[in-house]
Amino acid sequence: MEDIDFNSQTRKKSRRGEIWRRMKKNRIAMVGLFIFSAILLLTISADLITPYDKAITGSLADRLTPPSSSHWFGTDNYGRDIFARILHASRRSLVMGIGAVLVGITLGGLLGACAGYYGGRVDSVIMRIIDTVICIPFMLLVLAIVAALGPGLVNVLIALMISMIPTYTRVIRSAILTVVGQDYIEAAKSCGTPNRWIILKHVLPNAIGPIIVQATMTVGTMIIWAASTSFLGMGIQPPEPEWGAMLAESKDYMLTAPYMVMFPGFAIALTALSLNLMGDGLRDALDPRLKD
Template sequence: MTDIANSKVNKVEIKKRSQLKSVWFRYKKNKMAVAGLILLIILFIIAVSAPLIVPYEKVVEQSMKHRFIKPSSEYWFGTDEYGRDMFARIIWGARYSLSLGVGSIIISLIFGALVGAVSGYYGGRIDSTIMRLMDVLLAIPQTLMAICIVAALGQGVFNLLVAMSASTVPKFVRIVRSSVISLKGEEYIEAARACGTGDFRIIYKHVLPNVIGPIIVQATITMALTVLTISSLSFIGLGVPTPQPEWGTILSDNKAQMRYYPYLTTIPGIAILISVIAMNLIGDGLRDALDPKLKN
């Protein structure tokens, strides 16, 4: 019996590996998606290793005699009106922007997946109540909802994280719910239920692992919009407070100097553009790679 069980486990592992290889094979055929993945990996490496690249003291250090120095060999991205090194602020800005984007997506993904799975699995009044609430939240644009939450809670990194997580939850709830509804009538779900397996274990062990594809695609695409929204909120003074070097905050601090010193806004704008494009390319590539219609 032990040998039979081990053989079944080995077959499942081999099947999972073959599926991952198949997804990766289809993904790497999309050159733009691979380029987006490389760009995003570079950005994350920069964000993680920011303390090794440049100390945080350079981010906040002011020197009035070094104001408005254009990009040079000494100051790669120039300096702002307070003499702060723009290169240091951009490097550390990646740490703030990407960590907030990833953190908010992880929180909303976990909460949205659980709520969507419960809604789709049980149906009835539970499903109706949850989905009517999600419909109300989806009727409010993500940026507007985030603005309202931050305005109510106050400016700050934690409040911004809460606002972005809450504004993206409804998307994950609807996607997971629709996937669960299509799966809950499958034979293996019925077999697990007939064996006396609890609902929570069925949802956790059998339902959610089979809807991971749409969740990953949605998370990647939503992350791009989240990073853009975080920068937008910081730009209008509702996001990361100055002098913390979030990319939107850097844009806001230097918008008055745009006409005479365009590099102060061009460089952080390019950083936002690159990160958003990279995430969108990855999302498009994953959507194509995970699409069952393209397997053949």
């Protein structure tokens, strides 16, 4: 009796530990996790490293200076320190990128899961609405929503979330369709398992792979889209720093001051890369079939 209890105890405890253990084995994923943690740490402690003032004010005498010991990443066309700007921009950019993906994928996932699992009329209704929305070009939809809500960080975020829902719904629905036909779903139904339980315990865990990949892939894209709205004057208002907006501002100086483009671009790329590496690792770690 004692050892039976012990058996189930260890099993329950080890579930999360097991995933972490497998993730740790994946060196590339750990590199991703390290980079992302570093980015997160810098973001949180931005105020301690350089004051926010440095990011939004600069002297025109210092404009467009290349990287040096006083300005690590150089200065932009207004003489603002690019390093400080990137550091402080990370808050907005990360919130934009990750927030839009998280909310979009949760809502899209719910819709996609219902459409894929229930099929029939539910599927038809959800997917026809999604098809209608997806017909509208992405940027147009974002702009329309921002125009309706008014410019600003939060409104852009809301617009991006809403606009991404159709894409996620489609990806997740198709991931779910590959699982729904399996016998173990029918087995669960045959013993009276409620649909809610089946979706959460069987369908989603088995369809998680493409969902994670899609999520991590789109974080970078979201930052760029947020930048596009800023570029069109709908998103973040200058002089507030934001990676995508910085990229957009610096395009005129690309040939004379390439560091202006390079550093914000690098920041976006690094964030997206670290999330992708982490996502791949997590997907593999969650799949018991790929144990070793």
